[in-house]
Amino acid sequence: MNRLSWFNAVSLTLGFAFLYIPMIILIIFSFNESKLVTVWAGFSTKWYGELIHNEAFLDAAWVTVRVAVFSSTLATILGTMAAYVLVRGGRFFGRTLFSGMIYAPLVMPEVITGLSLLLLFIGIGLDRGIFTIVLAHTTFSMCYVSVVVSSRLITFDRSLEEAALDLGCSPAQAFRLVTLPIIAPAVISGWLLAFTLSLDDLVIASFTSGPSATTLPIKIFSAVRLGVSPEINALSTLMIAVVTIGVITASLVTKRAAVRQKQEEQAAARAT
Amino acid sequence: MRRFVLIAIPYLWLLALFLVPFAIVLKISLSDAAIARPPYFPQFDWAAGIRAFISELDFENYIFLTQDDLYWKAYLSSVKIALISTALTLLVGYPIAYGMARAPQEWRATLMMLVILPFWTSFLIRVYAWMGILSNEGYLNQFLMWTGLISEPLTILNTQTAVYIGIVYTYLPFMILPIYSALDRLDGSLIEAAEDLGCSRAQAFWLVTIPLSRPGIIAGCFLVMIPVIGEFVIPSLLGGSGTLMIGKVLWEEFFSNRDWPVASAVAIVLLLILVIPIVLFQRNQQKQAEAEQ
Structure with a gap:
């Protein structure tokens, strides 16, 4: 079955055309001279120029990046702990509740998460701003990190940890020297996932942000409600470019890491 | 001791920022709206004691939800849109996943990346891209009029059709990936065996491939359906005023009407609707x- 049948070739072509044509159109028309986005009037990069001078967008972008860096880092730490507890922690009081709280946010409608967190922040009298968005983003993205990391923890050979413990490592040393290097690719992809989820989020940020902190999605949403604009097309193109470069780099890096790990394992197998 | 700390930190975090907020939503859904800050009554008062506090709570907001047509119609239409769009996403996604699983081995990593890439790209931008395509003077209408298929532009933006297109487009990776991973693991010799035993290709597909990819189909359908029921961005950008979805109602109840108790009651009922599919999904997983294992 190594040749593509015509049916599979057609469904793949149509499927990927459907996935990519809308974004390609968006990118092409970000270089349109005309203010009317649907009429092509010649090539121009003027909308990118206007973007650079749009203080409101730049401020919002800066807020968004800061929120994403803080929340994804916190979420990676908490999510890795949670994954470790779920996979290696054995039985403890309230384990079912704990795993329920890890999986529920993955499918929870954002409007509910946003509303409930906002009511909490108001209830305890926390001023809404960057800090509250970070708390909110950390909470839902740590669950994604935990799912990614625990799927890696499940598949790796536990006897490696046990060997380290037998050879005199403390549990913390065994984690740092054995477990962490092995799960590192999953931890990194968890961080990346948390980072993009935070960059992307509109609904939860709208509920939990205050007037002092507007994120880029909030800004884009309020602009887009008024209709299509070439400036937003330019901004979208930049964001698509950043994500594309990031995803391709990340996949190359993890591929290389996987190859290296395999070589090391083979070398170790030969040595014994 | 160290183990205790390791468990306690993420546990307490989720308790404080996931479970407690729900308790607060539940409590406010039982309160009355008030012109105050915060705009609901009663506030918890330690001096009066818990019994006096509870006696102030009632189900008035829930009764209001059943009386006003808007809410139950919005719930129904959200569920309807979610079911139809899940079926559409499956119809579009299955052939793509199938094609990927049958593609030459050396292509698969690239195809996989091409499916994942849109998933990493901003959801908002992907929905926005369709606004330019579907509007009256949009690219689709320009194209159709250029080919001469239509003489008048079609109205697609701000209708339910646009919502379906937007949902299928944005949620497609969630459908493709679990189905692909099920099909990828499928042992090709089983299909050959079925064909050797006299099945036609179509029969082999129906009797072997579909049942064996069922876990992937189920997972994909839940991953699309559950979040779509509460979807807000797609109906508000593509659906216009004619599309009623509960996520949008909740948003407007909160931000425009500033009726927090009713918004909370809407959220609790939405959650009750979602409990069934969420539990089924977790059991499947x-x-x-x-x-x-």
């Missing part, structure tokens, strides 16, 4: 995880 658990069964699959056990089967793999």
Whole structure:
């Protein structure tokens, strides 16, 4: 079955055309001279120029990046702990509740998460701003990190940890020297996932942000409600470019890491 | 002791920022709206004691939800849109996943990346891209009029059709990936065996491939359906005023009407609707995880 049948070739072509044509159109028309986005009037990069001078967008972008860096880092730490507890922690009081709280946010409608967190922040009298968005983003993205990391923890050979413990490592040393290097690719992809989820989020940020902190999605949403604009097309193109470069780099890096790990394992197998 | 700390930190975090907020939503849904800050009554008062506090709570907001047509119609239409769009996403996604699983081995990593890439790209931008395509003077209408298929532009933006297109487009990776991973693991010799035993290709597909990819189909359908029921961005950008979805109603109740107790009651009822599919989904995932081990 190594040749593509015509049916599979057609469904793949149509499927990927459907996935990519809308974004390609968006990118092409970000270089349109005309203010009317649907009429092509010649090539121009003027909308990118206007973007650079749009203080409101730049401020919002800066807020968004800061929120994403803080929340994804916190979420990676908490999510890795949670994954470790779920996979290696054995039985403890309230384990079912704990795993329920890890999986529920993955499918929870954002409007509910946003509303409930906002009511909490108001209830305890926390001023809404960057800090509250970070708390909110950390909470839902740590669950994604935990799912990614625990799927890696499940598949790796536990006897490696046990060997380290037998050879005199403390549990913390065994984690740092054995477990962490092995799960590192999953931890990194968890961080990346948390980072993009935070960059992307509109609904939860709208509920939990205050007037002092507007994120880029909030800004884009309020602009887009008024209709299509070439400036937003330019901004979208930049964001698509950043994500594309990031995803391709990340996949190359993890591929290389996987190859290296395999070589090391083979070398170790030969040595014994 | 160290183990205790390791468990306690993520546990307490989720308790404080996931479970407690729900308790607050539940409590406010039982309160009355008030012109105050915060705009609901009663506030918890330690001096009066818990019994006096509870006696102030009632189900008035829930009764209001059943009386006003808007809410139950919005719930119904959200569920309807979610079911139809899940079926559409499956119809579009299955052939793509199938094609990927049958593609030459050396292509698969690239195809996989091409499916994942849109998933990493901003959801908002992907929905926005369709606004330019579907509007009256949009690219689709320009194209159709250029080919001469239509003489008048079609109205697609701000209708339910646009909502379906937007949902299928944005949620497609969630459908493709679990189905692909089920099909990828499928042992090709089983299909050959079925064909050797006299099945036609179509029969082999129906009797072998579809049942064996069922866990992937189920997972994909839940991953699309559950979040779509509460979807806000797609109906508000593509659906216009004619599309009623509960996520949008909740948003407007909160931000425009500033009626927090009613918004909370809307959220609680939405959650009750979602409990059934969420529990079914988790059971499916658990069964699959056990089967793999």
